[in-house]
Amino acid sequence: MTAELSFLSLAHVPLAESCAALTAGYEGYIVPVAFDPVSLARRIQAEHIDLVTSQLLRVDDQTAGIMLIARRGRTSRLAALGIAKPLRGAGIGAQAVAAAIAEARLRGDERLVLEVIDSNSKATSTYTRAGFVPRRTLVGYTHDPVPPASSENGVMPCPAGDVLPLLLGAWPDDPSWQTSPLCFAGATKPIEALRTGDAAALIDASGPAVRLLAFAVRSPRQGIGRRFMQSLLARFADRPWTIPATLPATQANGFLTATGWKQTALSQLEMELLLG
Template sequence: MTVSLLSLAQVSLTEACTTLNAGYEGYVVPVAFDPVSLARRIQAEHIDLVASQLLRVDDRSAGIMLIARRGHTSRLAALGIAAPLRGAGIGAQAVAAAIAEARSRGDARMVLEVIDSNTKAISTYTKAGFAPHRKLVGYTHDPVPPAASEDSLMPCAAADILPLLLGAWPDDASWQTSPLCFAGATKPIEAFRTGDAAALVDASGQAVRLLTFAVRSPRQGIGRRFMQSLLARFADRPWTIPATLPATQAAGFLAATGWKQSALSQLEMELPLG
């Protein structure tokens, strides 16, 4: 079964979402794309619509592949195959094409994330040459009561805290937690800061999502006080951190401030291209 590729630069967001939703039907976790959420993801994750592809077999839609790019690193951001065509080697052909294209661009490496219980996908990526790099985890936090007193937490523009995030965040951040994802952040994402700590949150859903958090200096309990104030800012609402954070990053701090690791985790895999 031969797969032909059509650049997503030639496809509407509506068609891309329809193909993504079909490709992720019956996935390990529920997935639903719409044009607005996909457009925001394209912007934040630096998805390259020219490099991303609609997969076709015999002139019919077979799946979709999203490719993100930063510098000399490419990322397989999504790969969904239509349910009737799974197991026919379409995913393997798409991955091979993405690797060949990345090499032709002179990229140094390719990365991806996959839910660690998705053994079929992991097998496809392993056969293509990808190897496990690290575990990515998420967290939840129970609702907290309103703060008894005022604090110094200040709303601000997301751009105002980018220098602090870039200075405090580790160089080996995962793709989706890198401060580069938030350079163009706008509503519904909200930014808060004190003099030495800052965070970005998305409170548009049932649970408040903590997208990123940084402290200029971890001494003197600044981070803990800021976290307490942030949680109280959205009193009586549950919180989540998506499963995109390296398992070794901030684990002690998050546990100390009441966060619990989620059951869902991902495996970050990488392939050197040099």
């Protein structure tokens, strides 16, 4: 039996309540996730999540799930869709996806995109039935700790905004949503920027592993990128590194492999629905 679903814009919902809905909606998820107001607020800013368009999903006046919608220009993204465990299988996810598609068409959007862990067959099936098609695979990487080095070859901290022009100039024209330089236009702590004259990186060293969020070289010649990577790793010697599984599989794979990065087992499928 299909549940009767209603929607409440997240513009009218406190962040703490949204976090509670996300935590309940992702209970038992393939990858353990935790939500808190601070990290959610940062994600809203970086990923351009539209709280007006995003929705709390309700059944019989009770929270049944949550849907986050991000927007950039004429493209919308289904950034999260979580359904409370007791209500899974009642058709709520399919109704929410249909509503997102209908609203995107009303806005005049050209396409709707999303990412799903490729082993999540139930979610993939829901999106496929709604008309989404696979576009590309998104992967992540890890790097083992490196020994301390005597020199970091001039790698210096700088304001995150200072490296944005370099990222915009060096980045592919079609990045994944979460690796786009647009995510870092307003970057603040814990994100840090490091650069030399010809290369720059954005990192988050606040956790047990250092997360590499962006890496760009002005001109990929004379080993500049490789030397910068070595210096970057040495700056946090004896700590492991990660790149989230948000990077297109064809982007920088050769360079990352050559500098000691190993692809993780977890990958995501980027899917899209053209709305024209």
